[in-house]
Amino acid sequence: MQRYFISVEQFRENTVEITGEDARHITRVMRGKAGDKIIVSDGLSREAVVELESLEQGLVTANIVEHLDMLQEARVKVTLAQSLPKGDKMETVIQKCTEIGAVSFVPFLSERTIVQYDAKKEEKRLERWRKICKEAAEQSHRNIVPAIEPPLTWSQLMKSFTLYDAVYFCYEKEQGSQLRDALLPFIQSVEASSTPNVLLVVGPEGGFSEGECRKAEEAGAVSVGLGRRILRCETAGMVALSCILYDFGEMGGV
Structure with missing residues (x-):
């Protein structure tokens, strides 16, 4: 219907x-x-x-x-912070991650962002992103249309880390903690009746610099890897979001 x-x-x-x-x-x-x-x-x-x-x-x-009862939304609220990719990749990220279950999107500018940010054109681009998001939410029978915020600077994004219960910083050079390693202890600490807010941070085509990783960790983020393979920037958010929802039992997980 x-x-x-x-x-x-x-x-x-x-x-x-x-x-x-x-x-x-x-x-x-x-x-x-x-x-x-x-x-x-x-x-x-x-x-x-x-x-x-x-x-x-x-x-x-x-x-x-x-x-109708509004029961389509996941218990865990995941916001995807995506460093602006080039071309129409952000449209793909918004469409697919809306279908998967993200509750909001925060575009941001990082050290290796290739896109030339133009504030004058931003309102038109935001309008298009929100239209794509609404259509994806309707297609996937979401109860809400995820919010899409205007782009932030890297420092503005880090200041927002305190608003979330957990922040996972996806870093392709992370050799230690993988997303699931960091996620499972967090899930075990969450009360069954609560609705935790999680921020997932994904970099641009060139990835994050070591300095950005260090600053993110100082601001409270947990640096995590997404396996042995290097994912494209538009793929990483989809994979990480799916993993989080699965481990919270939203896709038949534990």
Whole structure:
């Protein structure tokens, strides 16, 4: 069943109103008609199966048939901090990690970031990333649309480490602790009823410098490896995120 995220204001007591691009998608792409059913969610506390009643240009109204429980989200909240990669790789990272289960994304600039940051173009790029994220969240039946923050500097990102229960710094030169080595003791320390917040930090194409690794550890991050093979920057976040969710039992893990 097709899913759409709408604003809180679009929910009424027994009906919903769908406008803008979502209304056009229902009418033109999905060729919806009265009587068809879809799922709508406000991304916060309400999610429902609704039956389309009227379809006009730019406006679709529907009646609420059934309220749904919002049980699709993982217990552990993982934010992916990704150093800006070149080309459209960030779009791939956002799309796939939204499908896997990230709750938010923090792009940042690091020492070896290749991308030339242009603040004037940033709003348009953020808008595109958020659109991709919303579509991926709908496709994968998420209960929320992950947040995407404006890019931070490396120092700004490190200052945010204190906001998380654990910070894992993915470093390809790490020869000691692997992600699972660091993760399992943390999982054992987490109370069953809690929802821990984890930050996963992934570098750019050229990786992190030794100085950045040292500063990250001084700021409270745990440097971890992701196995013997070197992963592309757009792959590392997907792999690490999947490992974290698996070990927390979100993908049939322990």
